[in-house]
Amino acid sequence: xxxxxxxxxxxxxxxxxxxxxxxxxxxxxxxxxxxxxxxxxxxxxxxxxxxxxxxxxxxxxxxxxxxxxxxxxxxxxxxxxxxxxxxxxxxxxxxxxxxxxxxxxxxxxxxxxxxxxxxxxxxxxxxxxxxxxxxxxxxxxxxxxxxxxxxxxxxxxxxxxxxx
Numbered sequence: 038x039x040x041x042x043x044x045x046x047x048x049x050x051x052x053x054x055x056x057x058x059x060x061x062x063x064x065x066x067x068x069x070x071x072x073x074x075x076x077x078x079x080x081x082x083x084x085x086x087x088x089x090x091x092x093x094x095x096x097x098x099x100x101x102x103x104x105x106x107x108x109x110x111x112x113x114x115x116x117x118x119x120x121x122x123x124x125x126x127x128x129x130x131x132x133x134x135x136x137x138x139x140x141x142x143x144x145x146x147x148x149x150x151x152x153x154x155x156x157x158x159x160x161x162x163x164x165x166x167x168x169x170x171x172x173x174x175x176x177x178x179x180x181x182x183x184x185x186x187x188x189x190x191x192x193x194x195x196x197x198x199x200x201x
Contacts, residue, residue, distance in 0.1 A: 040068070040125065041121060042065060045110070046071075049082055051095045053185055053187075054164035069104070071106065089107055091193065116150075119153075125156055127158060139157065143155045172185050
């Protein structure tokens with residue numbers, strides 16, 4: 038039986054904290070689906086095609102024994118998990134505030150689909166402060182995000198901020 042995991046997110050943009058979680062998640066499953074949310078209720082800086090391309094490039098070095106699929110999705114994450122055959126949903130936790138939100142989300146997801154188990158991976162301490170929202174804000178305010186994202190993502194952020 039193939040263990041399929043789903044790591045959903047807006048990935049706007051993908052950062053080193055995401056990559057850390059993905060790198061550890063591939064050790065737990067035979068196939069990892071990275072679900073790039075189309076409509077997250079947020080206004081993304083990058084359009085869907087850009088976010089998918091950034092995720093594809095970022096995970097290229099992680100491809101190996103575990104199959105990694107990058108796929109956009111819209112609607113309920115539990116429905117997407119069912120469509121992809123994922124029995125495990127991977128979520129990253131940085132702080133207590135993440136836990137409170139994720140705890141409530143997991144409880145709701147269990148009511149929607151009891152077949153999907155949520156697995157929480159704690160953020161590496163080096164990545165505790167990284168959030169996509171903060172990375173975008175730093176770039177827009179003229180700061181350097183080199184230690185938070187790949188060179189490709191940094192370049193894309195700089196171009197979006199008009200700092201290329």
